[in-house]
Amino acid sequence: MSMGVNLRKVGGFRKVGSLRTVRGLRKVARLTRRSPRVDLSHPARSPLGSSVVKCVTYRKGVRQSTARDDDLVEAVTRVRKDDDGFVWLGLHEPTEAEFGDVAELFDLHPLAVEDAVHAHQRPKVERYGQSLFAVFKTVCYVEHAELTATSEVVDTGEIMVFVGRDFVITVRHGRHGSLGPLREQLESTPEQLAQGPAAVLHAIADQVVDDYLAVTEAVQNDIDEVESEVFSPTGGRTADPGRIYQLKRELLELKRAAVPLGRPLQVLATQPMRVIAPEIQAYFRDVDDHLKRVADQIAAFDELLNSILQAHLAQVTVAQNEDMRKITAWAAIVAVPTMVCGVYGMNFDHMPELRWQYGYALVMGVIATACCALYRGFRRNGWL
Template sequence: MVGNLRKVASLTRRNRRRVDLSHPARSPLGSAVVNCVIYRDGVRQETAPTVEESLARVRKHGDGFVWLGLHEPSEAEFARVAELFGLHPLAVEDVVQAHQRPKLEQYDDVLFTVLKTVTYVEHELLTATSEVVDTGEIMVFIGPDFVVTVRHGRHGSLGPLREDLEAEPEQLAKGPSAVLHAIADHVVDDYVTVADDVQEDIDEVETEVFSPNGIKTADAGRIYQLKRELLELKRAVVPLGRPLEVLSTTPPRTVDPEIRAYFRDVADHLSRVTEQITGFDALLDSILQAHLAQVAVAQNDDARKITAWAAVIAVPTMVTGMYGMNFKYMPELHWRFGYPLALGVIVVVCAVIYRGFKRNGWL
């Protein structure tokens, strides 16, 4: 841990002047800085040429905040950002390494939040190797006069969210905590959408298992794959409950008091999704057990049929085996009708045994 902190600090010193964060000259595709905007009284202000100047304007004016959006920044790029906004080295380490669990941490006047984003992967046919849920991360730093968002993954763009917020200046005027609420609400809404899409896959598998030809068409591998993907969704959704509980009940001083009620609404939606996912998990367990029971019943039926046919075949095998021993004194051995009589006895006995098994449902 100490070594990582030293590494981050070293990068900060070494790349202080080398890393360029002037966002207007960089494309949102393939670059770390996606956008940097100044907001004052909920209204977007004129864009500054650099991130440094944007922050300087806000602090000089003493009102408003800067929203800096990043996408998968390098260590050098984020070290410069961390120095500029005064971010804690522990939080910087989490951002650089990524793959964090949803959490909420307070560092002096800076609130650090990690949220897992999810998206449903479209597929024509669910197979034993189909990817159903894809996850990413959004890390949010909010301070008295800034918001820094760091996005990891191929989805979860905040561009549409930014436009929606700009259309509601009254809400955006509440400050950086309003941005945090909007991001959390957006992420949880995606949870709801993905859960509904996953339910359709579960319904499809359930219908297939309980169809008349379920033994032939159902595949246990598809059920296991759905459980694996559902587990990935669960890992993204469930841990977020604790951070939202804190934000809705005892929020840090960084959060505007008026935003607390909005976080309660997001927490309610998250609870609904959590219960839904728990129900999906139990349902998939039931579907899998039902499928395995059907397979066991089918195997038992096959075993009974094999046993019944073996019993039928045992009669001619036994009779022909006895005559094959070539003893001198065998029943009707020298009688002209002895051979047809032996065949007739075999047929009659086999027919009686077959009828008995047929009557009992073994054949």
């Protein structure tokens, strides 16, 4: 769809669809009142619980002061009329009804809209006409006082980004990964925002990968803790293998978020795109380098956890073998008096030393001597 058609659509949406917009906003407000869950992870989040987190216009990297930041139609009309700047619209878990007018206004592809609403997508980058659609998996380290076999270590979410010549739409899923601090950071460096929507896309990708690095460092502390426990003097008996398996599961969650992002970042860094200037692509290559570091750390952690688990199983096997040797040694010692007493317990009249005055003392002496000899032999061989 051409830019002129889009502008006509914006004008019609403004004039004819204003009543529908008001009704839609009222419907959103009613739905919000029924749902008490509101993300207040950052002050930019609307206290009303609407899916619209922020709608801001930028010109030459400077935020434009308006009477109403969330008047999307007015902002888009002004930007396209002046052919200068771009609009950054932030959404949080929008419904199909809430996102429908936005998709119509910006002429977003239905497949991308469906992915943005329903989430649970792999990291990817797709081109639809003159716009770009990117999916990032966000991660957050879940603090815990003690790692157990059921502890949640890594929590994941998603950020979908629509990028056009004059707009950026971010759709966030999950209760972490707020883009409010990132928006404030970018606004403090107007020269970066002046490069357009591609600069926002790069900043989001950079923040997502930086979060990967932070989570891997936190997970390493948990791995070090488990490793110290396993290789402690009593690790073979007291270490919980469930903690190791739990760390491997959570590491797999991190791997599913980080590793598939490698190919999309390579596409953003190497393939020519209309909405990304060549000078911005160099910054995506830097983000890709950081992601490769994360992938290497995840692979190393996985190998280390496998080694820790195998070492723990080997320690358990050794401990069991030691227990079996001790049981066998004591059974051999007990077998001596059992055998002697069994022999003299038989009902025969003619047995050696049966009626001798010192027969009992002799038998007990023989039993004690044999048991002591066996005990010293087992101790010398490390069985006891």
